[in-house]
Amino acid sequence: MWRSIFLLVIVVACSSPKNDKIVVPELHAGFYSEALERINDKLASDPENGRLVDQKLFYCEQLEWPTTCISALEAYREVHGMTNQLVRQYIAYYREHQRYQLLVEIFDRWDEEYGLKKEFSQLYVKSLVQAGLDKRASEELRWYLISHQTLEDIRFASEQYLLIKDTVLAVYNLGKLYKLDSQSELMWQYGNILNRLGYYDFSFQVIGDYAEQNKNDFNIQLAYARMLENANRRTEARQVIKPYTDRDTIAYLLADWYKKDLLWDSASYVLADVIAKDSTNRKPIWKAGDLYDERGWFTTSLKYFEHLTRLNPDDTLAQQRIDLIQRKIAYLQRLKFEEEKLPTIELQPKKIEN
Numbered sequence: 001m002w003r004s005i006f007l008l009v010i011v012v013a014c015s016s017p018k019n020d021k022i023v024v025p026e027l028h029a030g031f032y033s034e035a036l037e038r039i040n041d042k043l044a045s046d047p048e049n050g051r052l053v054d055q056k057l058f059y060c061e062q063l064e065w066p067t068t069c070i071s072a073l074e075a076y077r078e079v080h081g082m083t084n085q086l087v088r089q090y091i092a093y094y095r096e097h098q099r100y101q102l103l104v105e106i107f108d109r110w111d112e113e114y115g116l117k118k119e120f121s122q123l124y125v126k127s128l129v130q131a132g133l134d135k136r137a138s139e140e141l142r143w144y145l146i147s148h149q150t151l152e153d154i155r156f157a158s159e160q161y162l163l164i165k166d167t168v169l170a171v172y173n174l175g176k177l178y179k180l181d182s183q184s185e186l187m188w189q190y191g192n193i194l195n196r197l198g199y200y201d202f203s204f205q206v207i208g209d210y211a212e213q214n215k216n217d218f219n220i221q222l223a224y225a226r227m228l229e230n231a232n233r234r235t236e237a238r239q240v241i242k243p244y245t246d247r248d249t250i251a252y253l254l255a256d257w258y259k260k261d262l263l264w265d266s267a268s269y270v271l272a273d274v275i276a277k278d279s280t281n282r283k284p285i286w287k288a289g290d291l292y293d294e295r296g297w298f299t300t301s302l303k304y305f306e307h308l309t310r311l312n313p314d315d316t317l318a319q320q321r322i323d324l325i326q327r328k329i330a331y332l333q334r335l336k337f338e339e340e341k342l343p344t345i346e347l348q349p350k351k352i353e354n
Helices: 002-014 029-045 050-062 067-080 084-096 100-114 121-130 134-147 151-163 167-180 187-196 200-212 218-230 234-244 248-260 264-277 282-295 298-311 316-341
Strands: none
Touching: 029 050, 050 067, 050 084, 067 084, 084 100, 100 121, 121 134, 121 151, 134 151, 134 167, 151 167, 167 187, 187 200, 187 218, 200 218, 218 234, 234 248, 248 264, 248 282, 264 282, 282 298, 282 316, 298 316
16 A cells, blocks of 8 residues: 555656646545554454554544544553553543543653653643642642743633632733733633622723724624623713614614613614614614603604504504503693693782881
8 A cells, every 4th residue: 555655656756747846645534544444454353463553543643533543542552551652642632532531640640750741731731620620720820830921821821710710810810911912812801800809990991902902893892882881881882882883783772872871862863873774674663662752752752653553554562552652642731731721820919018
């Protein structure tokens, strides 16, 4: 097989294609898969053949460790013992399949002989975290950070402290990360933690810096605006989402936030803009009618709900609102009529005696 591939490379290399380019065939995953199948067939009849075991392990590595390769690792161990190379191949296999408890066991057993914890320091810490060994993970992170202080190291440590829910050390390292990279995706979590701890101004500074640099990310802007609104910073919240009012859902949200601050004209303007784009869209028409009803402009409100019944005569909810608003109008007219019937009491000035 290998001889055939070698001859093919020679033939291709010695040929003279256009522009004198040398074309070398690529060995794709299908080649290794087929080779692995042939090796498995041969091993079925000769399971202790060390050369075949070595070949199988090589193909497994090239295929990035399919789940079936655990048998190859075990077969190699039976033939050759637990060598330095095999330890690292076990690590590659377990890492690929996220077998973190087994990774911890390998590190604990073979570290002294092969120096694995130093070589695979991040993977060791991650394995402890994923295996639920939080106390040990925290201790290893402390040692890790003594000699690892790059941006990537601090980001890694911050992520792990967040996973083991060590808030104090997570905040400490996230604070260092903020100074180095205020645009890290972890800043969102950092800002939320600060908010929960009561550092409101600083939390909005952190998240605001992050949002400012991600203005093209709609989801980040919306989440930031909602945080501001929940903190009763609605003026700031409205400024954040105003650029996105071409989306109907954002227009409705903005109108609601205007209404909370009794900014009726601004709310009605936003809804009118949505209706102008599509006068058959029920939701903004309903919201506009509801807005004017709540404001006390019943005649205007009535027009919106009547428009809905013209669009759909079977809209019973709109008809119910029409009946309710008509009763309100009738009640106000009756009050006005009763007030007009009341006699005007004229007060006579007192006589001033000399």
